[in-house]
Amino acid sequence: MNIREQLGKDLTHQAAAGGGLQTVSATVTDVTGEGTVHLMMGGAQFYDVACTDAYRNRAAGDTVAVRRGAVPIVLWRLGEDPAEAEAERITRLATEAAEDLVAISAYTWGTATPTGAGWQQVTTLWTRKDANGVGTLYAQIGGSDTSPTAPPTRAPKPVSLSPTASGTWRRGRPDDYADAPTQGDWTGRGDRRGGWFYGSRIKDACDGKNVAAMKVQFARKRGSGINGKVRARLYLHDYQLPPSGQLNLGAGPEGLLSLAVGAQGTATLPSAWRTALASGAARGLAISAHGRAEYAAFTGGRITITFST
Incomplete structure (x- = not known):
């Protein structure tokens, strides 16, 4: 039986007995590689306390709600919703993924020279892989470069x-x-x-x-x-x-x-x-x-x- 099933049975049992779920707060002191945490609770240290799936992104220093009993279980994190920090992480990952793509604003073709200002004629086309293993193209032009200043290149990947x-x-x-x-x-x-x-x-x-x-x-x-x-x-x-x-x-x-x-x-x-x-x-x-x-x-x-x- 997993932790969630056990918690459900305990809730049902306590409700039938007219009690109710008794919880206390505790501080996470360490996170293990096995999905458990160490806690400081009531002035005592508790090791390898199991957690429900509701407690995600576990970190030392978290204040959590703990079900009291012979086998305590961490129920969830107390305090502010971590959604803001999670949104920042997702934005960073999405930005890194987008930077792996080479964006071209438009691609057209024809037999005549293009109309409008700012066009440059390519005399030689070069290609290579950059430090992140992404293919890049370089267009060598014959005249002076009238294009806008390019933004600085991004940092290499970690x-x-x-x-x-x-x-x-x-x-x-x-x-x-x-x-x-x-x-x-x-x-x-x-x-x-x-x-x-x-x-x-x-x-x-x-x-x-x-x-x-x-x-x-x-x-x-x-x-x-x-x-x-x-x-x-x-x-x-x-x-x-x-x-x-x-x-x-x-x-x-x-x-x-x-x-x-x-x-x-x-x-x-x-x-x-x-x-x-x-x-x-x-x-x-x-x-x-x-x-x-x-x-x-x-x-x-x-x-x-x-x-x-």
Whole structure:
């Protein structure tokens, strides 16, 4: 039985008993990759709370209505209707789709020269694909160009890059016992550090372009340390491939993201870091921390790069 069916049965049962649906408000602290959320409710932390389909576009910080009971369920988001933000996102996507099309205001033909002002005779026609893989035409004309000034070209499309490899290191060598990049020490055998590797793909994607932002996505692996939030202590590194010896760290640490178990999130990299990655001075990301309090494993590592004109 799914959540909606269970909720319907509970509503029917409570109505028959003369009670009514009892709800309380709570704050979402994390969103997991399994469709559940972590909540702060009544001063206590609740993990992996299921949600109805009415609660969409889930995000940390949301205030939600929760059905009380032995198994609480998030019913819906409280507060302003998110339609305005959703409309903005849809408009942006529609604009990007429209910009992929080459618009021609009119197309006519004939055996005589065209009438009216502003026409230019094409001496040679050229074609190529632009940075976004869209075919373009260029008309070489014989005389001076009397056409209106063209608008600036749009920025290249964002690029998302997943790591080509990842790993964990302990005591100066790869740690094959860790199946995801890990920081800190849970057992007293020494602190771990983890890394994500991208080869030369970040630099290659940025060559010849103006980088506006870089964001990285992570998920907190279950079964790694305490259930509560742990901050990922991020560093840069300059390896294209996992090293056979110690993973040496570059700039850092930056505490850009804190996640509870099972939660996922996105962090914006500092401007100096995106400059280093875009130029090839740095090649990837690493994590490193000390002791049990900062012990955690993280998966993901997908970097999304946006550009400006």
